Amino acid sequence: MALTHRTLTHDDLPRFQRMVDAAFLGETPDEGAERYRELFEPDRSLGVFDGDELIGGGGAQTRDLTVPGGGPRPVAAVTSVGVKPGHRRRGVLTRLMRAQLHGLHDEGREAVAALWASEASIYGRFGYGLAAEFTRLSVPKNAAFHAGVSTGDARLREVSRDEAMPHLKAVYEELRPTRTGWLSRTEPSWAHQFADEERDRGGLSSYRWVLHPDGYAVYRVKQDWQERGPRCELHVREMAARTPEAHAALYRYLLDVDLMGELKFFTASDDPITHLLGDPRLALRTRSDSLWVRLVDVDRALAQRRYGSDVDLVLEVSDDFCPWNAGRVRLVIEGGEANARRVDDAPDVRLDAQALGAAYLGGTRLTSLARAQRVREVTPGAVAALSHAFLGDHEPHCPEVF
Template sequence: MDIELRAVKDEAEAKRFMIACEATFGDELTDDDWKDFKNVLESDRTIAAFDGDDIIGTAAAFSFRLTVPGGGEVRAAGVTVVGVLPSHRRKGVATKMMRKQLDDVRAAGEPVAILWASEGSIYQRFGYGLATVGQQIDIPRTKTRLLNDPDRVGTVKVGVPMENVGDLSKVYDRARSERPGMVARSEKWWKHHTLRDPERHRDGGGPRFSGILEIDSEPAAYALYRMHHKWDDGSPQGHIEVKELVATSPVAEREMWRFVFDIDLTASVKAWWLPQDSPLMLMLMEPRSLKARASDSIWARIVDVPGAFEARSYNGSGEVVIDVSDDFCPWNEGRWSFDISDGKARITKTDADADIKLHARELGALYLGAFTFAELERALRVETWTEGAIGRADDLFRTARKPWNPEIF
């Protein structure tokens, strides 16, 4: 089968590209979808797989700035719209697209690629590792009493999200500077991606609202939410759906959740993609009632070992030698010296004996701090060749906060 891979040439072909992508997921491209998506799609970063004149596979990437441990940033490819039509699956098309994409990412000087996976098994083949974990909750409003509940702090303003991008971005940017895994958002991204709210994606709920908490006249947290109304024998049985809740301090986070929990005419609150280390469970009188469930969020592919790991910070000083196997990006293969001095790394190839051996997938899981070397060792995913190496490595790599990415892209 002769498959041609190339970027789309013009807007008409870009629209065909997105129609094909939606078809791979059994959906259709509406005019509203296209109106927004064409504003964020980077046409030169698309990979269209052609069988003759037909587009039968799609992949693309966004040019992101990703926050890493220590508050710095690294350029990252935000992999998106990956799909192959059912007629052409299991014929190597996805592998060819991933091969071309990672080669392009490397050529562009981006050390990392990140994505949300439809199925983790697909992308682990290509060296992606689980880089952030999110939590989903579903709590009855009758069980939302706060522990050691103090007086309210601040005031909340409810409005239309599109009219409050300035305040939303202020909160988000402050939070992002301290949270690995979050990506920078432009005004265009806010308007055409984060805040887009087509009726067909509301799942029977109402329009999305923003609640913005102000403390000392400054925006300190926000919640993007919608109400799902349902009544049974005159009593409300619906729920609040929280799309995103971001705060700049623990107090602001507590007060933002207090606001959400107090919204009347609903029976429960549901939220997706809370951080792995969300303090909410410890803030409640009845933590079990959260019914918290963990799930994979973004996956990371280390494309350039020194470029990725020298961009983040570490703890103290020390050295660990890691032997990396990487069959899909062989330039990463070999033994790497992670020489840490006062929290900064110098990473070079070395002939020294390795302390730890792992696959590129594990580098992705370690990169932002979602998992430790010890956790990976207990999962039989790393080999230790030097006594005490796991502890030394974890002391160096330990992060203050777990990584988080709140938005599917």
């Protein structure tokens, strides 16, 4: 039977959730699907059908993403993309991705899409580039800071969820416009980020909420009582601070919690903890991919962020999946502002949409992509100049999986 696809409705949510669970080898109780109803945007969700059977699908959340120097910009936060076992290798995902990206373009909606990839080999063929990474951090208890660190004299308190949430939201919203990779949060997305039912905990404790006047930390505990004494793990879910002093104070508090043996945290790749410590080797770090970014409309997307240096270069962009992006674009950057227009001039740099997506948040160097043979230099020095312009002031980081 021929495959079909269509936009979903609110009534499709239960079987859509069952399809996602099957694709990710998970299981959601029937009543659990209702928890996702306020996150579910049916008009932005597509289903692929084999007859009447929903065999694949995916959606997008309407969010803002902070881009380098440009503050929050609209992004299609692509989510819940999956294909049921037994229906793979039939072109379902390709059909879905084409319908979604072409729909975004035809409707003139977001110029940028972003997602977390279940497998890193999947989304490059649809023009998504690896734009941000995170660090899995592990630090032993009582790890000492270097002698010059100030943690101030502010009192840190552990409070209830109800007391903590207004403070979290205020700090997050204040910081978000300057933190590349951070997303806007609606009330349902706040609830989802800090969902705390038993099935959300993965064998850990409920959340504990730490407040500093200029920041916060949220963590869980994994119990581990050994013969030589307790070695409980403290798993940080999120930490944010307005000042370096508050950031250091929160880390100091967490590292000194009684009965713990190790602090675990998935954090920004340029988290300053290694430079806070007197012995930086105490911070064990493993990097992995986080945000994959796709420029839906190259010309519009390039103009939505700011840049670190001036350039005037012609880019020859290839994009088989979204052919309206293909062609030559003169990118003129002056004073951080970009103008992109179509030209027939000879190119200075050749690259594809995946490379542009990877570099977009300022964390992936175009010079590195050139060494990986994903970017081709035509005019000597052009790649280095373009790479410098794209770099951000800090590593992009998305503190939530959506």
